[in-house]
Amino acid sequence: MSTEHSSVELDSPADLTRRLVFGRHPRRTAVRILVLATLSFVIFHWVLIPIRAEGISMEPTYRSGSLKFVNRLAYQRRKPDRGDIVAIKLAGPHVLYVKRIIGLPGERISIAQGQVFINGAPLEEPYVRNRRPWDVMEVTLTAREYFVIGDNRGMRAADHDFGRADVSRILGKVIF
Amino acid sequence: MTRSIVLRGAVVVALVTAGVIVWRLRATPDERAITGRLETLRTEINASTRDGFGTAARATQIGSYFTDDAVVELGKGSPPISGRDTLMGMVARLQPRTAAFRLDLDDVSVEVLPGGDGADVLLTASFVRRSISTGEESLDAHEYALVMTKAGGLWRIARITAIDTLH
Numbered sequence: 001m002s003t004e005h006s007s008v009e010l011d012s013p014a015d016l017t018r019r020l021v022f023g024r025h026p027r028r029t030a031v032r033i034l035v036l037a038t039l040s041f042v043i044f045h046w047v048l049i050p051i052r053a054e055g056i057s058m059e060p061t062y063r064s065g066s067l068k069f070v071n072r073l074a075y076q077r078r079k080p081d082r083g084d085i086v087a088i089k090l091a092g093p094h095v096l097y098v099k100r101i102i103g104l105p106g107e108r109i110s111i112a113q114g115q116v117f118i119n120g121a122p123l124e125e126p127y128v129r130n131r132r133p134w135d136v137m138e139v140t141l142t143a144r145e146y147f148v149i150g151d152n153r154g155m156r157a158a159d160h161d162f163g164r165a166d167v168s169r170i171l172g173k174v175i176f
Numbered sequence: 177m178t179r180s181i182v183l184r185g186a187v188v189v190a191l192v193t194a195g196v197i198v199w200r201l202r203a204t205p206d207e208r209a210i211t212g213r214l215e216t217l218r219t220e221i222n223a224s225t226r227d228g229f230g231t232a233a234r235a236t237q238i239g240s241y242f243t244d245d246a247v248v249e250l251g252k253g254s255p256p257i258s259g260r261d262t263l264m265g266m267v268a269r270l271q272p273r274t275a276a277f278r279l280d281l282d283d284v285s286v287e288v289l290p291g292g293d294g295a296d297v298l299l300t301a302s303f304v305r306r307s308i309s310t311g312e313e314s315l316d317a318h319e320y321a322l323v324m325t326k327a328g329g330l331w332r333i334a335r336i337t338a339i340d341t342l343h
Contacts, residue, residue, distance in 0.1 A: 034186070037190075054315040055314060090317060091282070091283040091299050095282045148342065165341070
């Protein structure tokens with residue numbers, strides 16, 4: 001009587017490691033990694049830019065040190081709107097101001113005793129907790145300008161960067 | 177479409193993207209010299225007076241990055257600072273205070289003017305200050321336009337003008 005033994009070829013530990021790292025098809029794995037790296041680079045460089053909020057000018061909405069993303073495609077189909085939190089570029093995209101839009105092109109903006117007025121009417125701002133009595137003379141925005149400001153109005157106005165920003169400086173909408 | 181064509185297409189796209197990035201990041205020797213010069217200036221400013229280099233010596237060292245008739249316009253009501261000697265004097269006086277700060281330079285773009293002896297530079301300067309009590313860092317960033325000139329093969333700053341990003 002003869003017995004048949006099915007034999008299983010066992011991989012050596014080195015083969016197993018190689019397979020674990022590179023997969024069954026190393027070339028395909030390499031291509032996948034390349035595509036993934038390229039996609040990640042393109043997305044996080046040109047589409048969804050990760051930023052870290054520094055400073056207190058957007059508190060309480062954004063805490064200093066919190067991680068956010070700038071959607072650079074947000075304004076491809078529509079224009080920036082009042083209430084949007086946007087990233088404003090300085091000399092380039094690596095250091096940005098994060099501010100809220102309160103004034104739209106063509107509008108008249110003023111601040112009296114901390115209250116913002118748009119074309120003479122008071123603006124309701126539920127996101128502002130504390131207000132110092134800031135005073136800003138009325139300015140009329142051009143067709144390319146937005147008025148941007150941080151949510152923390154409890155700061156001294158002199159310590160807070162705010163004002164008119166040309167539309168070309170708006171890098172995108174801050175999300176998450 | 178077969179799988180191999182898709183894969184090859186993906187590789188081509190990745191290579192083209194990498195090529196575009198490399199092409200965009202290329203810099204001429206003058207551009208590299210200017211960015212290198214600004215980087216060493218930044219290092220000088222950030223170096224503490226405790227490194228054995230005296231305050232006056234440090235100010236002189238920093239002053240060497242500017243032309244004799246350099247002008248610094250900080251904007252918003254600050255009077256312009258004219259001349260390297262005035263600037264060095266200010267640096268020497270401010271040195272103990274600036275030692276508590278860290279200066280970072282980002283988004284440095286250089287445009288060398290025709291002739292090659294002048295250049296316009298745009299950058300963002302961030303002053304990072306650490307609170308002694310809480311240890312928290314606060315950042316104050318501003319945009320500056322620099323005019324640089326080359327004399328004796330060395331690039332020096334002739335003018336710094338603060339730009340009001342929000343006005």
